[in-house]
Amino acid sequence: MTEYKILFTGTMGAGKTTAIAAISDVKSISVDVPNNDKSVDKANTTVGLDYGELRLGDSEHLRLYGTPGQARFEFMWRILAKGALGLVILVDNSRPDPLKDLSIYLQNFAELIASSACVVGVGRLPAHASPTLDDYSVALDRAGASCPVVAVDVRDAEQVRMLLGLLLLQLECKAA
Secondary structure (H helix, E strand, O other): OEEEEEEEEEOOOOOHHHHHHHHOOOOOEEEEEEOOOOOOOOOEEEEEEEEEEEEOOOOEEEEEEEOOOOHHHHHHHHHHHOOOOEEEEEEEOOOOOHHHHHHHHHHHOHHHHHHOOEEEEEEOOOOOOOOOHHHHHHHHHHHOOOOOEEEOOOOOHHHHHHHHHHHHHHHHHHHO
């Protein structure tokens, strides 16, 4: 059996835990504790990692890992990035400065992005129309990151699968 590791990252509340749970073929695992950061309206937050699995036929599995969103756990970001085939960055468009949030993850995962593939999923876009997807594309270009950016509702398994499909397509193109 061949196994691949995909990493989900983004700010607290961006939807990493929800996205992994939406598509995992096994009961996802999350290391959550009560949230003490009242700037985000959320009961619990991930402090270790999220984990799920997605089967790609009989002989291939995607191992899905989610990072904690808070910068104080960035040491976990580096640990979880090791051996990852690709990166999904989730951005919450309702946050005060989502483009700045994106830049934090682009900087911290620059090595992984350069050596593999990355896709950016922007959540809560219908209710928070600014910044636009074009604004994200400009920010990605300025950062030198060649990543597709799409609107996503992480509660919708088909939309999360679409993110992974874009990521896997990039990897196929790099391998060709």
